[in-house]
Amino acid sequence: MKNTFLILIGMLLTQSSMAQQEQVIPPSNGTVASLEKNLLFYADRKFTVTQSGSAQLPVHRLFDGNMEPVYTENGINPSNPYVLLIENLPSNHTQRGAWIGWSTRYFQAKRFKVEISESGSNQWKIVADVSNYDKSYYITPVIGTFVNKIRFTVYETVQDQNILGLSEFFFIHPEATQAYDNLFVKYNSNGFVGIGTNNPQEELSVKGKIRAHEIKVETSNWPDYVFKPEYQLPSLTETEKFIKENGHLPEIPKASEVEANGLSLGEINNLMMKKIEELTLHLIEQQKQIKVLENKLESK
Incomplete structure (x- = not known):
């Protein structure tokens, strides 16, 4: 036996x-x-x-x-x-x-x-x-x-x-x-893990949907530097010119790049916050100009 x-x-x-x-x-x-x-x-x-x-x-x-x-x-x-x-x-x-x-x-x-x-x-x-x-x-x-x-x-x-x-x-x-356990994932020679894919390109590659209660992304160089006095805020005229010539916002990747390579959540959140902060400064400046014009009209 x-x-x-x-x-x-x-x-x-x-x-x-x-x-x-x-x-x-x-x-x-x-x-x-x-x-x-x-x-x-x-x-x-x-x-x-x-x-x-x-x-x-x-x-x-x-x-x-x-x-x-x-x-x-x-x-x-x-x-x-x-x-x-x-x-x-x-x-x-x-x-x-x-x-x-x-x-x-x-x-x-x-x-x-x-x-x-x-x-x-x-x-x-x-x-x-x-x-x-x-x-x-x-x-x-x-x-x-x-x-x-x-x-x-x-x-x-x-x-x-x-x-x-x-x-x-x-x-x-x-x-x-x-x-x-572990049979529904794919490990390559680098130890990268793939779920739904046999060719993981990152430490974790998922071909499909992910559901979570919360996702925390660690990032650095958060763009509060936009609010510092030395920051050179691009004018809306400059931004308009860039959009007409390139078809997307400055520093933001164009659609073909995103479709080919995906997005880094940390990087895109940084860039989006930077644009929000720049827009906020423009709105504040516009509000000041509007207030000046209103005061002029009221004084007439």
Whole structure:
């Protein structure tokens, strides 16, 4: 039964890594979980992730869900092994089933160790100490505990120069993650997040509507400088001339630019407030002129 289970997992991991997706089916205890329950998705942004030893990997690629393999630039020195340390995990009990593992396409770990540190303890507990391993996947259960830290140590790989390859390092923890968390967003190689788009161009790109009770935009250089004596207020004649020649207000982007590039809320609010303040000064001046004319008419 155990061998059949491992073979099944291996087939699933190998096939799905080519499709940039993975599914893991734990033992038949009435529970089914997959990488949608991976607590370590973007672990480098949510937790504390460090590496040490004689080799390094691009850490963010180990947790981005793309299942694309990365490799160390040099071989691992067994006396100074590669160590991946993940700390500050949430304190959720693993109940009857949680699973730690990894997958790769080539150059898998041959001799390695997986350890956990339980919440409230500074001691390391070995959950796997493996030698002469030759498969491109690995998974081990972690049952009935609170996992605060995970340490993955690699001493030797199947590659003759001891180069290590990894596609994804995961911790499937159904009690700590909600189903389909993060599956409706797209993360690119820069860590930009897209909702409704596969090509996010900013830290957050949304193709669709956003509803919120309040949106606060941080900005600088708020245009109260318009009210300072040294500010050169453009005349209405100058503004009229600019509009006739360009078809839009000075400093305000034209329609084609907005349609192509969108608007920065902080920048456009600054510009709009600047124009409001300029108009206010013009209105004040006009009101003064009107008052002078009224006084002249009343004196006649």
